[in-house]
Amino acid sequence: MTMKSLSLIAAIVSFFSFFPAPAFSADSSAIEAVRSKQVLDDTDFKTIDDFVVKAVAEILITEDFSSISNIRALIVANSASTQPNQTQYAEQFSKSAQNHISAALSKAESMTPADHSFKLVTNLLMLTDALADVRLADVALKYVDSKNKVIQYWAVHCVTNPEITEKLNSPKAIDNARQVIRRLDEVTATSGPDTLGLIASFAGSIKIAEGEALLLKVADRRIASYADWSVEQELVDGRILRILSDKMISSSASKEAVGKRFGQLLSYVFQRYLKGGEILYADQKEQLVSVLVDTEQSCLSKIIGKPRFDIKRAIESGDASALQKEHNNLLGDETKAGELNLNYGKDASGTSITHPLVLAAPPAEAK
Numbered sequence: 001m002t003m004k005s006l007s008l009i010a011a012i013v014s015f016f017s018f019f020p021a022p023a024f025s026a027d028s029s030a031i032e033a034v035r036s037k038q039v040l041d042d043t044d045f046k047t048i049d050d051f052v053v054k055a056v057a058e059i060l061i062t063e064d065f066s067s068i069s070n071i072r073a074l075i076v077a078n079s080a081s082t083q084p085n086q087t088q089y090a091e092q093f094s095k096s097a098q099n100h101i102s103a104a105l106s107k108a109e110s111m112t113p114a115d116h117s118f119k120l121v122t123n124l125l126m127l128t129d130a131l132a133d134v135r136l137a138d139v140a141l142k143y144v145d146s147k148n149k150v151i152q153y154w155a156v157h158c159v160t161n162p163e164i165t166e167k168l169n170s171p172k173a174i175d176n177a178r179q180v181i182r183r184l185d186e187v188t189a190t191s192g193p194d195t196l197g198l199i200a201s202f203a204g205s206i207k208i209a210e211g212e213a214l215l216l217k218v219a220d221r222r223i224a225s226y227a228d229w230s231v232e233q234e235l236v237d238g239r240i241l242r243i244l245s246d247k248m249i250s251s252s253a254s255k256e257a258v259g260k261r262f263g264q265l266l267s268y269v270f271q272r273y274l275k276g277g278e279i280l281y282a283d284q285k286e287q288l289v290s291v292l293v294d295t296e297q298s299c300l301s302k303i304i305g306k307p308r309f310d311i312k313r314a315i316e317s318g319d320a321s322a323l324q325k326e327h328n329n330l331l332g333d334e335t336k337a338g339e340l341n342l343n344y345g346k347d348a349s350g351t352s353i354t355h356p357l358v359l360a361a362p363p364a365e366a367k
Contacts, residue, residue: 031078040088052096056104074125094135102139125154132163137271145187156195160202168208181210193233204243219261226268234287238294245299267356270327279362
């Protein structure tokens with residue numbers, strides 16, 4: 001395993017942001033005038049479309065990538081009317097964005113060299129994400145299975161960001177929500193840790209049953225990666241455990257299934273830290289400690305109903321026996337059920353299993 005202390009999102013942001021950027025060269029005065037109108041006519045609709053097509057085209061022809069963030073910002077700034085309840089503007093802008101961003105993405109894919117194409121596709125997806133328009137979901141969903149992990153990340157971000165999730169929770173958008181869930185379900189098995197974190201957050205927030213099933217699938221993927229010692233970016237699991245614990249506390253229809261994943265994932269975090277020894281890098285151990293301490297304070301204290309600091313104390317004292325005892329007391333072992341009283345499934349005889357799976361010893365080449 002190679003050390004990956006920097007997350008994907010940090011790398012992306014540092015690459016595409018924080019540059020001194022020249023101003024957008026196109027004239028935006030016409031679109032700004034339309035934004036202030038109460039009622040629009042065909043000429044106004046054409047002005048909106050002309051602005052979007054020219055702005056998106058400028059992204060494609062810009063060779064200085066440090067300036068593209070300014071173009072994206074100007075497009076987003078002009079995506080809504082300044083007049084309250086002006087739906088004509090929003091509908092036309094959305095239609096134009098869907099048409100022209102989709103066309104630009106197709107063109108960007110065929111551009112050379114490959115690195116130039118990658119940067120353009122990524123920037124166009126970042127623009128789609130910033131617009132937070134449900135009607136643009138189809139544009140982004142085409143890229144959620146991209147083999148390029150950065151492109152995949154931004155495509156998933158487009159359809160899972162909080163603004164989109166809130167809109168998808170509308171009863172009118174249930175078909176759109178199910179479409180997004182189906183596509184995310186298809187890529188969960190091959191997504192990287194950062195992307196899985198986005199999917200988990202979305203699955204925990206979307207208010208239909210299919211979302212909970214997607215959350216369980218993400219948890220199972222992370223559990224499997226701990227089991228074979230291939231897990232990366234352990235810090236992501238702090239987020240997943242918080243989402244699972246919130247479901248445990250709520251009146252979730254799958255409370256037992258959620259609890260099983262919470263217990264097994266948390267157990268593997270404990271066991272990886274305890275068994276990792278010399279084969280884990282310092283940053284991996286730090287991430288595991290952060291997950292354990294945060295989970296105790298943010299999750300276990302709520303589930304149990306009182307503040308807990310025992311895991312934190314055991315880690316700070318360097319007492320591995322005390323930490324193992326905390327694991328057993330909370331999650332169970334072969335002699336007794338844990339304080340959380342979780343059901344981890346059934347054995348061959350049909351008897352309920354009250355303790356998590358034991359993590360195998362790490363392979364010598366685990367690093």
